[in-house]
Amino acid sequence: MLRIADLRAGYGAAEVLHGVSLSVAPGEILCLMGRNGAGKTTLLRAAMGLLAPMGGAVWLGETRLDTLPAHRVPGAGLGYVPQGRRLFAGLSVAENLDVGLMAGQGGAALREEVLDFFPRLRDRLRQRAETLSGGEQQMLALARALCLGPRALLLDEPTEGLQPSMIAAIRDVVARKRTEGVAVLLVEQRLDAVLSVADRVAFLENGRLAEEMTAEALRAERTRAHRYLGV
Amino acid sequence: MEFGPHLMLATLEGAVTAAVLALTAAGLSLVFGVMRVVNIAHGEFFMLGAVLAWWVTQAVAGPWGFALALVIAPLLVGALAVVADVTILKRLSYDPERTIVATIGLLYILQQLTLMTYGPDARPVVAPFNTRIALPWLERGADGWALIWPWGLGTTTYKLAVIGAAAAVLCALWLFLARTRAGLVMRATQADREMATAFGVPVERVYALTFGLGAALAALAAVLIVPIQQAHYLMGADPLLLSFIVVIIGGLGSLPGTLVAAVLIGLSDGIISVFFSPTLAKILATLLVALVLVFRPQGLFGARGR
Numbered sequence: 001m002l003r004i005a006d007l008r009a010g011y012g013a014a015e016v017l018h019g020v021s022l023s024v025a026p027g028e029i030l031c032l033m034g035r036n037g038a039g040k041t042t043l044l045r046a047a048m049g050l051l052a053p054m055g056g057a058v059w060l061g062e063t064r065l066d067t068l069p070a071h072r073v074p075g076a077g078l079g080y081v082p083q084g085r086r087l088f089a090g091l092s093v094a095e096n097l098d099v100g101l102m103a104g105q106g107g108a109a110l111r112e113e114v115l116d117f118f119p120r121l122r123d124r125l126r127q128r129a130e131t132l133s134g135g136e137q138q139m140l141a142l143a144r145a146l147c148l149g150p151r152a153l154l155l156d157e158p159t160e161g162l163q164p165s166m167i168a169a170i171r172d173v174v175a176r177k178r179t180e181g182v183a184v185l186l187v188e189q190r191l192d193a194v195l196s197v198a199d200r201v202a203f204l205e206n207g208r209l210a211e212e213m214t215a216e217a218l219r220a221e222r223t224r225a226h227r228y229l230g231v
Numbered sequence: 232m233e234f235g236p237h238l239m240l241a242t243l244e245g246a247v248t249a250a251v252l253a254l255t256a257a258g259l260s261l262v263f264g265v266m267r268v269v270n271i272a273h274g275e276f277f278m279l280g281a282v283l284a285w286w287v288t289q290a291v292a293g294p295w296g297f298a299l300a301l302v303i304a305p306l307l308v309g310a311l312a313v314v315a316d317v318t319i320l321k322r323l324s325y326d327p328e329r330t331i332v333a334t335i336g337l338l339y340i341l342q343q344l345t346l347m348t349y350g351p352d353a354r355p356v357v358a359p360f361n362t363r364i365a366l367p368w369l370e371r372g373a374d375g376w377a378l379i380w381p382w383g384l385g386t387t388t389y390k391l392a393v394i395g396a397a398a399a400v401l402c403a404l405w406l407f408l409a410r411t412r413a414g415l416v417m418r419a420t421q422a423d424r425e426m427a428t429a430f431g432v433p434v435e436r437v438y439a440l441t442f443g444l445g446a447a448l449a450a451l452a453a454v455l456i457v458p459i460q461q462a463h464y465l466m467g468a469d470p471l472l473l474s475f476i477v478v479i480i481g482g483l484g485s486l487p488g489t490l491v492a493a494v495l496i497g498l499s500d501g502i503i504s505v506f507f508s509p510t511l512a513k514i515l516a517t518l519l520v521a522l523v524l525v526f527r528p529q530g531l532f533g534a535r536g537r
């Protein structure tokens with residue numbers, strides 16, 4: 001479904017990703033792990049077209065994304081939850097969701113469906129996004145991405161700095177989307193969280209894919225992860 | 232004239248200034264807010280609006296000519312701004328510093344082109360209607376309160392219409408930004424350009440339209456004021472300066488702040504000019520800007536940070 005082939009990207013002349021290939025099947029969660037600065041966020045931004053790739057290709061189903069203008073990528077069915085939430089400050093919760101809805105084909109029905117996942121947001125539709133609590137903001141960032149009815153989701157540390165109950169709520173939503181056949185590429189730093197949701201795990205090291213394995217295999221040999229995470 | 236009626240007269244004159252200033256500054260503020268571009272050529276878009284109004288009213292005489300100017304001038308100036316955006320600002324990637332230099336260049340180009348075609352003269356445009364209205368004043372006479380009609384206390388229907396039209400356009404602008412999809416897209420782009428792109432917003436098209444809309448607002452303001460002020464190729468300097476003052480005091484990118492600051496500056500300019508001198512009015516406005524910059528750099532209504 002989502003296929004990234006030999007992707008190279010960077011900032012200015014400096015290449016940060018030196019040819020990364022991975023693919024995520026429908027209904028699969030691939031967790032991407034790696035140290036700070038390994039290039040995880042860069043990979044997601046390049047896949048979204050927010051960073052002009054220096055080489056390689058990104059496919060979503062039969063659609064080649066990296067040759068599209070960046071603003072056409074979400075319409076092809078790729079939803080993005082960026083690191084640090086990046087909500088539209090000054091816009092209300094409802095308006096943040098509306099921007100997501102505009103990018104996809106779903107109408108009011110999809111909006112209701114998304115809000116059913118997040119009752120806390122339904123109670124705060126008129127509130128400005130930047131006045132939400134950290135956990136609520138993260139929910140809104142996920143809800144906004146779901147509003148475009150994505151076939152694949154890119155999630156960049158969606159549970160960073162949240163308390164366990166919030167983490168569980170977000171994990172449940174992601175798990176639900178998996179059963180609906182959405183392909184999920186999840187950047188996550190904590191091994192426990194990864195093991196509880198992932199189907200497969202990929203380790204990124206200095207802009208290269210160091211190793212890929214099933215969650216099963218990683219569970220059996222947790223110390224393998226320590227090498228790439230430096231813990 | 233006594234103090235009371237005199238003050239009322241000054242307030243009315245100030246309200247006309249404030250109305251036109253609010254429109255002009257709203258355009259500048261919108262462009263800065265959404266695009267982070269400081270448009271030094273904003274005053275020239277204003278000037279072009281006035282000059283185009285003169286051309287149109289020469290071609291079509293009477294009130295219909297003026298009505299036509301109200302439509303044509305903002306449209307043409309807006310279109311010109313869109314072209315300037317696509318050919319100049321976009322190529323500079325909307326870099327904040329380089330666009331300042333580029334719009335300074337645009338300022339001189341527009342000014343010289345106007346001088347070469349329209350000439351150095353100030354030319355009047357006739358107001359579509361201009362009936363004088365005498366205004367009453369309440370005074371305590373020998374037999375209680377009575378309405379009197381002090382000599383010289385009055386205004387014209389046209390001036391009242393300018394205030395009304397500016398208020399209506401600003402309401403429409405607010406509704407557009409707050410209630411329409413296009414307005415939502417503009418506000419989302421203002422909040423986070425990259426995330427807007429990640430949600431399907433064609434940011435460059437939004438920028439072009441924003442720049443056009445900002446210029447059209449300045450042109451519209453100029454058409455409204457030109458029957459009172461005359462059209463001249465150097466007339467853009469004052470509106471530019473005053474708009475910057477208003478936008479800094481109100482908070483860059485904040486529409487309510489822009490409105491409040493425009494009323495504040497417009498009214499005080501009118502009142503101080505009448506009672507003291509126009510120079511003192513400008514000195515005080517500049518002083519206010521300095522105070523705002525020192526004590527509240529984000530402006531009265533602006534959000535901190537970024």
Ligand SMILES: Nc1ncnc2c1ncn2[C@@H]1O[C@H](COP(=O)(O)OP(=O)(O)OP(=O)(O)O)[C@@H](O)[C@H]1O
Pocket residue numbers: 011016034035036037038039040041042043083
């Ligand atoms: N805008 C930028 N300009 C220049 N270099 C950047 C930029 N953003 C990231 N980098 C560099 O690219 C490299 C990869 O950064 P990236 O944000 O992708 O790491 P990450 O794996 O997401 O890290 P973290 O776990 O801290 O989020 C880093 O060396 C970083 O300094």
Ligand SMILES: [Mg+2]
Pocket residue numbers: 040041042083156
């Ligand atoms: Mg990151």
